Amino acid sequence: MRYHADEPELDAYYADIDRVHLQPLWEMSGLLTPTPVVQSVPHRWSARELQTLAARAGELVPVDRGGDRRVLAMANPGLDGAPFISGTLWAAVQFLGAGEVAPAHRHTPGALRFVLDGDGVYTVLNGDPVPMSRGDLVLTPSWVYHEHHNPSAQPMMWLDVLDLPMVAALDAVFFEEGPSEEADESVLPRSAAERRYGQGPGLVPTGVSSVLHEERHSPLSVYRWADTDAALDALLELGDGAQAEVRYRDPSRDRDVMPTLRCEMRRVVSGATTSTDRQTGTRVCAVLNGAGTVRLGDQRFSLVAGDVFVVPSWCEHQLEADTTIDIFTTSDAPVLDALGLFRRTAVPA
Numbered sequence: 001m002r003y004h005a006d007e008p009e010l011d012a013y014y015a016d017i018d019r020v021h022l023q024p025l026w027e028m029s030g031l032l033t034p035t036p037v038v039q040s041v042p043h044r045w046s047a048r049e050l051q052t053l054a055a056r057a058g059e060l061v062p063v064d065r066g067g068d069r070r071v072l073a074m075a076n077p078g079l080d081g082a083p084f085i086s087g088t089l090w091a092a093v094q095f096l097g098a099g100e101v102a103p104a105h106r107h108t109p110g111a112l113r114f115v116l117d118g119d120g121v122y123t124v125l126n127g128d129p130v131p132m133s134r135g136d137l138v139l140t141p142s143w144v145y146h147e148h149h150n151p152s153a154q155p156m157m158w159l160d161v162l163d164l165p166m167v168a169a170l171d172a173v174f175f176e177e178g179p180s181e182e183a184d185e186s187v188l189p190r191s192a193a194e195r196r197y198g199q200g201p202g203l204v205p206t207g208v209s210s211v212l213h214e215e216r217h218s219p220l221s222v223y224r225w226a227d228t229d230a231a232l233d234a235l236l237e238l239g240d241g242a243q244a245e246v247r248y249r250d251p252s253r254d255r256d257v258m259p260t261l262r263c264e265m266r267r268v269v270s271g272a273t274t275s276t277d278r279q280t281g282t283r284v285c286a287v288l289n290g291a292g293t294v295r296l297g298d299q300r301f302s303l304v305a306g307d308v309f310v311v312p313s314w315c316e317h318q319l320e321a322d323t324t325i326d327i328f329t330t331s332d333a334p335v336l337d338a339l340g341l342f343r344r345t346a347v348p349a
Contacts, residue, residue: 001082035279038298040086041078042296047287049305051069053093055158063096068103070095071160076310080321085310086333088166088305094306095157096121096150100112104147104178105167109164110258111140112218114286114328116159116306120152125221130191132158133302135225135288137248137328139257141217143177161307161330163260168319193221197251204252217248218257225288232267242272253336262333270294276318281332283311290325303327 017024018025030037050072057070073092085091090109096102104124113123119133124147125140150156167173190198196205197220203276205211213219227244235244248263249256256262265288268274276295285294287307294301295318296311301323303309311317312331319325336342 009135016097030259034079036314038087038312038314039074039078040310041314042299042301042310042312043073043074044294044301044303044307044309047304047308050308051157051306054093055117055155056077058095058097058155059164063100063102068105070102071213074310084165085284086165086312087280088163089284089330090160090162091284091308091310092150092160093157094160095155096148096152097122097151097155100150101140104145105176106143106145106178107175108142108172109162110142110260111146111160111180112160112258112330113138113140113260114159114161114330116157116286117152118156118158120154121148121150121156121183122235123148123160128174128192128221129188130193130222130232131189132156133225135228137223137263139202139218139221141215142172147178161261161284164305166198166260166335183238191221193219194224197315198222198224201251213252216259218248218252220251220257223248223257223263228265236267243268243274251253258334259338260332260335262331264318264331265328266327266329268319268325268327270321270324272321274319275317276347276349277344278314278316278347279331279333280313280342281336282313283317283329283331285309285311286328288326288328290321290323291294292319292321292323292325295320 043201054072057072061070063070071092071094072083073090075081075083079087083090099241100226112131115132115134115136117134122129122131123138126145130138196211231246232244235246243266245264245266287303287305289305289323291304293311294303295316296309297315331341
């Protein structure tokens, strides 16, 4: 706080308000800014480094030694060592070796899994086993028990994204260990949630087959790559341009799959360059297929399959596709939408 040597009475006043933990607004600056002041910075984590370091963790750190999950969190270089990819989102890669089990727990932060490569693992969500394969999006909503099993002979790694920093900022983090009994190992090709809600666009159960779903998240726990791939192909066949984008939705209601996380998949055809855009909120992006370049503000990063990058709030963003490229994106947009704070604009060339 600024003091005034020639005004002892004012200085005494400032000392008094400081003693009772008050601060004068007229002495502050930088609280209201013309555009967002964002601490996180653009960054890309390379597939090769993620895969190599996760595999080393698999050799050196047993699951039980890793706090029941073997996870490498992506720490944004702008956040002074905090284990978050941005001020609102956590992102990490999780590695599960052959024959391993990550035991059940639940927490109030919501999570999702996006499989960048491999198959053979299944996750159990409140008792419902969900096989995981390349390109699949698997939801783990808030306070749902979840555990991961790898009965195969090969290790597997996937991307985790959680709304943990948001929930922590709201002082609402709760965690609970799961039941200790043996999990059901009988994995069906399709989970119960898929058989009920994954029958196709616009088809939801009614009558005796319906189940009342009043939760704030989608009742469909997994969105399969085959369906997403077909949707992107169909949009490109219309000839509307050199890119297509789809949003994962709750099949039973017109809303995002989770109240805090928006999920989308974008395909940009070989040789195309997208327009430049920027939006409020964080975007965590993972390359599933292809290669290209992303421009984030004044930085450029080359991209290959398996890379993960972060687009901070209000950062300019543009993609160039060397080959046809598929990019999965999750963001905190539903929260900004709900608060009337979401903005997305094109940036003139």
